[in-house]
Amino acid sequence: MADTGVTVVGAGVVGLAIAARLAPRTPDLLILERRDKHGQETSSRNSEVIHAGMYYPTGSLKARLCVEGNRRTYEICAAHDVPHRRCGKIITATVPEERSSLEAIFATGTANGVELQPITAAQAMALEPHIRSAGALFSPNTGVVSAHDLMSHFLQAAQASGAILQAHTELVAIERRTADYLLTVRVGGKLETFTTERLVNAAGLEADRVAALAGVDVAAAGYQLHYCKGSYFSVAASKAHLVSRLVYPVPGHFSLGVHAIVDFAGRLKFGPDAEYLPDRRLDYRVDESKRGAFAEAVRKLVPDIRDEDLAPDISGIRPKLQAAGEPFRDFVIAEESARGLPGLLNLVGIDSPGLTSAPAIAEHVAALVG
Numbered sequence: 378m379a380d381t382g383v384t385v386v387g388a389g390v391v392g393l394a395i396a397a398r399l400a401p402r403t404p405d406l407l408i409l410e411r412r413d414k415h416g417q418e419t420s421s422r423n424s425e426v427i428h429a430g431m432y433y434p435t436g437s438l439k440a441r442l443c444v445e446g447n448r449r450t451y452e453i454c455a456a457h458d459v460p461h462r463r464c465g466k467i468i469t470a471t472v473p474e475e476r477s478s479l480e481a482i483f484a485t486g487t488a489n490g491v492e493l494q495p496i497t498a499a500q501a502m503a504l505e506p507h508i509r510s511a512g513a514l515f516s517p518n519t520g521v522v523s524a525h526d527l528m529s530h531f532l533q534a535a536q537a538s539g540a541i542l543q544a545h546t547e548l549v550a551i552e553r554r555t556a557d558y559l560l561t562v563r564v565g566g567k568l569e570t571f572t573t574e575r576l577v578n579a580a581g582l583e584a585d586r587v588a589a590l591a592g593v594d595v596a597a598a599g600y601q602l603h604y605c606k607g608s609y610f611s612v613a614a615s616k617a618h619l620v621s622r623l624v625y626p627v628p629g630h631f632s633l634g635v636h637a638i639v640d641f642a643g644r645l646k647f648g649p650d651a652e653y654l655p656d657r658r659l660d661y662r663v664d665e666s667k668r669g670a671f672a673e674a675v676r677k678l679v680p681d682i683r684d685e686d687l688a689p690d691i692s693g694i695r696p697k698l699q700a701a702g703e704p705f706r707d708f709v710i711a712e713e714s715a716r717g718l719p720g721l722l723n724l725v726g727i728d729s730p731g732l733t734s735a736p737a738i739a740e741h742v743a744a745l746v747g
Contacts, residue, residue: 381403384407385399387584398743399743464519464520496512576591584600617639633729647678696727
């Protein structure tokens with residue numbers, strides 16, 4: 378008999394949501410986290426947006442799980458006092474030539490079941506007088522959430538059902554045996570082993586590496602991750618009043634574009650940009666030399682912000698399945714029996730909208746675990 382029924386690798390928002398969902402029926406569930414506490418990587422270094430789901434191809438996991446996750450996230454926040462705001466979002470065409478892109482977003486969003494309202498330039502600027510607009514879409518169900526508080530809710534729910542978070546624990550080897558998996562972990566410089574019946578790989582930036590440890594050929598499977606860094610710049614307090622809700626440009630190929638966010642402290646910041654990293658170093662420094670290019674992108678949305686109004690803020694790194702220049706890739710959420718690895722679930726390429734989708738991803742995984 379295995380030491381534990383389910384082991385979840387990764388204590389980001391997705392891993393914690395899965396643990397909270399599975400723990401009531403698997404009280405000995407174990408969560409492994411290589412950092413000294415939960416949520417120290419992608420889950421805590423993002424825009425904290427509750428996305429609505431208008432960008433993703435209809436029928437994709439990203440579309441379905443984002444739309445469902447949006448509803449579930451608001452329900453969780455309301456029921457458990459998780460700080461959030463349903464502030465709404467404006468997607469603005471900054472020049473008339475971008476209006477056709479808005480029409481495409483509206484069509485995709487409507488097909489995905491997202492509530493969207495086309496608005497005129499005058500209506501957009503009545504909502505946000507300081508933005509540039511040649512027409513826009515308004516998304517009433519886009520909002521922001523405290524990612525840290527949401528993760529704490531999931532962790533507490535998992536622990537209340539008996540789950541254990543084993544922090545500062547790195548998974549270094551996986552061996553498939555007849556009826557379980559033998560895991561080797563490094564804890565405080567020492568190697569330890571234990572067995573688990575089922576293994577859920579929600580390791581975020583290291584999900585492809587964990588899949589490889591289990592014997593998956595990640596290149597052949599299409600699981601190879603590419604690190605894409607996104608930096609943010611905050612705006613001087615004297616200009617924080619210029620925007621009151623989320624304001625997005627028409628999205629580019631690699632990301633949703635540098636957008637405006639007002640955080641829970643009332644600070645206005647813009648980001649993220651998209652910078653593919655040549656290696657897998659976790660470098661979270663924000664390069665101040667980007668200020669000029671950032672300010673140029675910001676002024677396309679809010680013309681009154683000057684270079685000197687911006688200061689380096691945070692950065693995050695997204696685990697993307699598509700390399701620079703490649704087309705859309707969907708979430709990978711795969712039960713690996715077909716690869717001879719029954720009981721292994723790989724979640725790979727969980728970038729945006731992973732935060733929003735987390736509770737819906739947890740339901741999807743629960744159905745796959747059986």
